[in-house]
Amino acid sequence: MRHTRSILTITLLAAALTACSNGTETTSSAGATPDKLTVIAHDSFAEGVDDSTFAAFTEQTGIQVDVLAAGDAGALVNQAVLTKDNPLADVLFGVDDTFLSRALDQGIFTEYRSADLDSVIESLGGSDPHVTPIDYGDVCFNYDKGWFDTAQIPVPSDLEAFKTDVYAEHTTVEHPATSSPGLAFMLATIDTFGEDGWLDWWSAARDAGISVAADWDTAYYADFTRYGGNSSIVMSYASSPPAEVIYAEEPLTQAPTGVIEAGCYRQVEYAGILAGTEYPEAAGELIDFMLSVEFQEGIPLTWFVFPANADAVLPQEFIDYTVIPDAPARLDPSYIAENRDRWIDEWIGVMEGS
DSSP: OOOOSOOOOOOOHHHHHHSOSSSOOSSOOTTOOOSEEEEEEOHHHHHHOOTTTTHHHHHHHOOEEEEEEOSSHHHHHHHHHHTTTSOSOSEEEEEEHHHHHHHHHTTOEEOOOOTTGGGBOGGGOOOSTTOEEEEEEEEEEEEEHHHHHHHTOOOOOSGGGGGSHHHHTTEEEEOTTTOHHHHHHHHHHHHHHOTTTHHHHHHHHHHHTOEEESSHHHIIIIIBGGGTOSBSEEEEETTHHHHHHHTOSSOOSSOSEEEEEEEEEEEEEEEEEETTOSOHHHHHHHHHHHHSHHHHTTHHHHHSSEESBTTSOOOHHHHHSOOOOSSOBOOOHHHHHHHHHHHHHHHHHHHHOO
């Protein structure tokens, strides 16, 4: 759930195309210190960056950091692949598991192991030498506590419940071809039911009345009963209940929404040094900074995802008002890359076919 507090003036793509690859010194070498580094990232990250985001890094190193917004995660990777012979930036941030394999196969990153990698939460991986986990988020069903209290029915505890109209008729998910959480939940059903059973689940949920929205905004702010819609369950994020409390117009002592752990899917976002940068050592220092406790502890309240560094302390709202799933679904990035388009086509065939 990507709420933002302020927006940095983002370096425009057109400007980047007319400048040198990173707009730094003309004569350079791997060990040289540039005046600035450029990070190319998805829009959600860029919108959360302000003057304070990299201020400590600049103070420590003397290097300014510019952020270049490049659309969503898919567009970000496509842009990096298309410009890999003359990269637009020094560091890429925001590639997730669904596009990681393509980025690695295209050779857009150079190898780097952060000095802080041992602090990364073990389940997030970090074994590939080309990328460093920076944050993670769990895509999960959210439910309206007030609606369930009034209806006096139990909150579903497994995905089998959504094959009945009792729950399916009051549930909205997002389209996997147009929405990141929609894609993540589709992957969760594949992980849960396997190649032989996941489409059967979707067929049953469709027949029971489950709704599909084009994007998260529509699902959450139009369809959710919290905001006047008809769905008391929507596919959102584990960080959505804390956001409901933090952004409430009146102070709240408890979150009005809750998380259903069944069907959660974990998305990990990575940073990598782009092959071709003139300043790989400085770029590595920037990745180290992004993995430092100082930077990591700012992640939850800026981007509403969770820090990858196990030593980072979560804000109290993230401790009090949400749960971190014990066993979220995750699929291997290469497995996703090999099958993603086919899976989406098969999903469309079930959900939209005549």
